[in-house]
Structure formats: C-alpha cells, structure tokens
Amino acid sequence: MEEQSVHPSAYGLILSLAWYAQRPWKTSDARLVLEDGSIWRAKSFGVSGTQVGEVVFNTSLTGYQEILTDPSYAGQFVLMTNPHIGNTGVNTDDEESRCCFLASLIIRNLSIWCTFTSICFNTSNWRCSETLDDVNTRAITRRLRQDGSLIGVLSTEESKTDEDLLEIARRWKIVGVDLISGVSCDAPYEWTNKTDLEWEFQKNQSFGENLHVVAYDFGIKHNILRCLASYGCKITVVPSNWPASETLKMKPDGVLFSNGPGDPSAVPHAVETVKVIIGNVPVFGICMGHQLIGQALGGKTFKMKFGHHGGNHPVCDLRSGRVDISAQVRMSGAIST
Incomplete structure (x- = not known):
C-alpha cells in the first residue's frame, strides 16, 4: 500500500479532531454571583467547587496561556473580552511561571480547535480553581467598566x-491581603534561559554582558528573566522575603523588583527591603516592584477603578509626544506626596 504523506499544517487539525471526539473535559452547571447582587449562569469546564476572587477583564486578543500562568493574576477571576479562547491550544514555550495562578478564567466560548504545527495541548490541561464559559462576557465587562472591579463567587455546588454565594462575595476582600508570599519562590536560584532567537528583536546584542542582576520574585514572569538573560546578564532570583543585607553581600550591579499580585500596601516588609537597597545599588521595578519603589521613596499607592489588563494600552511620552502600545497588568497606581 502506498504511504500517504501529511502536510505539516494538517498535524494540528488531526490532533484537534482527536480531541473533539474525546472532549477531554466535563462541563457542569455553574453560577457566578457578583457582590452587586447580579447572578450569571453558565457552564464550568474546570474543577468543581466554590471559589472567590476579584473579577477583572482583559482585552488581549490572544496570549491566554501567558495570562493563565501569570502570577500577577493570583486572587483574581480574569474575564476575556475576546469571545473565542482556546483556538491555538497551549504549548510548552509560552508559560510565564511554574503553574496556573489565577483563581478563575471566564470566557464566552471555549474553542477546542488547535492549528499549531508544533506540539499542542488543549487548554483544559491548565487547571484554575474554576473555569467558566458560555456566559455573557460583554455584559459583565460593561458592568465592570461602569462600577469598577467586583468581588465574585463562582460555584458548581x-x-x-x-x-449564600452573595454573602461570601460581600465578605471577601482583596485589599490589604499579602498575595506575593503565595507566588514567590522558596529559595534563590540562577536563571540562564534566553529568549528564542526567532522572538529576539535585538539579535546579537549584549547590553548587560557580565552584569549581575538580583531579581526579587514577587511573582516574576519568565519572559522578564529571558530578556535579561538575552542581554548577557547573570541573574540570581531570590524570594520576596529575602533579606536586603544578603542581597548587598552579593554585590550585584543592579536589583530588579518584579511584578506581582495584589495590594502593594499589604507588603510593608517588601517596602522596607527596597528602602535598604535604594542608594546602595541601582534598582528598577516592574508593576508591583515599581509601586514598592514609589512607597519606599515616600509615595502612596491607590487601587484603580478597574485597572489595566490587556495588550493594547497606549502610553504617551510627554517629552516627545510619541505614543506606544503596551501590555499591562495592574490594579494599583502610585502618586507622590
């Protein structure tokens, strides 16, 4: 019998057809109850039970795997405004951390089609505390835009x-809660993995060659570490509670205070760490880290109405007038006093 060849672009389709036949997840009836009293009925395709969290919306058209594995979303329900999620499956290259940290993923329609030519797994392999689909995400987004982020309870029970669920939602608070201790590493480690050359914008550049950077892990994303490694930096990642004195003993060329989840005012120990290091070593911060630097310098942070979550947020350089489109994940702002 003549062997039939298969075009590489068909592999993803074949895998998807197999998954479609198997439907590797089970759905169950679920309710999302928001603290404003509204009730949304849909289907849960993740684990069963009851989970509480802060409901925010994300405007990214893709990148759901990065969102699922971003520690900055710990304690939150992420609602995707793009109605179709799962089209490209998930893979081993796009993980931003060691596991899924967000409390729930809320989507309009779960797609089981995967057309990657590389190895591709179904989104159901990534387990949040709860996952919800077949819900009116547009209506919920409009409510969040109007009223601000809301505490919600998702339950299949x-x-x-x-x-009962409304009472849980109205009792639970995210402000004042230390979430970074639950996502940080337990011990220091060295990071060496670089960005794949196909994704590297500054090829063959070594801006940070031989520079030692200590990165505080408040929920750091792998891509940040990959970028630093691509610039030639030696990177030591330390836990969020790592003493400043131990960092200074390493004599680093710079210290990075990373992104992370929750309320920056709820982690005064981190602010004290920043205070000790500032002035002794060059520092830079991202998201949570930037807000901690602001507090260490005497500023204050405040909770934004619904935050910035997505890959299409414009930022204007007031000196040049240039506008860049940025990806953001933040719920707090910083002001000087």
Missing part, C-alpha cells in the same frame, strides 16, 4: 443558595 447546588447545595449553596444564591444568597
């Missing part, structure tokens, strides 16, 4: 009444 029929024994709990709507009133």
Whole structure:
C-alpha cells in the first residue's frame, strides 16, 4: 500500500479532531454571583467547587496561556473580552511561571480547535480553581467598566443558595491581603534561559554582558528573566522575603523588583527591603516592584477603578509626544506626596 504523506499544517487539525471526539473535559452547571447582587449562569469546564476572587477583564486578543500562568493574576477571576479562547491550544514555550495562578478564567466560548504545527495541548490541561464559559462576557465587562472591579463567587455546588454565594462575595476582600508570599519562590536560584532567537528583536546584542542582576520574585514572569538573560546578564532570583543585607553581600550591579499580585500596601516588609537597597545599588521595578519603589521613596499607592489588563494600552511620552502600545497588568497606581 502506498504511504500517504501529511502536510505539516494538517498535524494540528488531526490532533484537534482527536480531541473533539474525546472532549477531554466535563462541563457542569455553574453560577457566578457578583457582590452587586447580579447572578450569571453558565457552564464550568474546570474543577468543581466554590471559589472567590476579584473579577477583572482583559482585552488581549490572544496570549491566554501567558495570562493563565501569570502570577500577577493570583486572587483574581480574569474575564476575556475576546469571545473565542482556546483556538491555538497551549504549548510548552509560552508559560510565564511554574503553574496556573489565577483563581478563575471566564470566557464566552471555549474553542477546542488547535492549528499549531508544533506540539499542542488543549487548554483544559491548565487547571484554575474554576473555569467558566458560555456566559455573557460583554455584559459583565460593561458592568465592570461602569462600577469598577467586583468581588465574585463562582460555584458548581447546588447545595449553596444564591444568597449564600452573595454573602461570601460581600465578605471577601482583596485589599490589604499579602498575595506575593503565595507566588514567590522558596529559595534563590540562577536563571540562564534566553529568549528564542526567532522572538529576539535585538539579535546579537549584549547590553548587560557580565552584569549581575538580583531579581526579587514577587511573582516574576519568565519572559522578564529571558530578556535579561538575552542581554548577557547573570541573574540570581531570590524570594520576596529575602533579606536586603544578603542581597548587598552579593554585590550585584543592579536589583530588579518584579511584578506581582495584589495590594502593594499589604507588603510593608517588601517596602522596607527596597528602602535598604535604594542608594546602595541601582534598582528598577516592574508593576508591583515599581509601586514598592514609589512607597519606599515616600509615595502612596491607590487601587484603580478597574485597572489595566490587556495588550493594547497606549502610553504617551510627554517629552516627545510619541505614543506606544503596551501590555499591562495592574490594579494599583502610585502618586507622590
């Protein structure tokens, strides 16, 4: 019998057809109850149970795997405004951390089609505390835009009444809660992996060659570390509670205070660490780290109405007037006093 060849672009389709036949996840009836009293009924395709978190929306058209594995979303339900999620499956290259940290993923429609020519797994392999689809995400987004982020409870448990879930939502608070201790590493480690050359914008550049950077892990994303490694830096990642005195003993060329979840005012120990290091070593911060630097210098942070979550946020350079489109994940702002 003549062997039939398969075009590489068909591999993803074949895998998808196999998954479609198997449907590797089970759905169950679920309710999303928001603290404003609204109730949204849909289907859960993740684990069963009851979970509470802050509901925010993300405007990215793709990148859901990075969102699922971004530690900055710990304690939050992420609602995707793009109605189709799962089109490209997930893969081993796009993970931003060691596991899924967000509390729930809320989507309009779960796609089981995957057309990657590389190895591709289904999104159901990534387990949040809860995952919800077949819900009116546009209506919820409009409500969040109007009223601000809301605490929500997602449940598949029929024994709990709507009133029970509403009470849980109204009792739970995210402000004042230390979330970085739950996502940080436990011990220092060295990072050496670089950005793949096909994704590297500054090829063959070694801006940071031989520079030692100590990175505080408040929920750091792998891509940040890959970028630093691509510039030639030696990187030591340390836990969020790592003493400043131990960092200074390493005599680094710079210290990075990373992104992370939750309320920056809820981690005064991190602010104290920043205070000790500032002035002794050059520092830079991203997201949570930037806000901690602001507090260490006497500023204050405040909770934004619904935050910035997505890959299409414009930022204007006031000196040149140039506008760049940025990816952002933040719920707090910083002001000087």
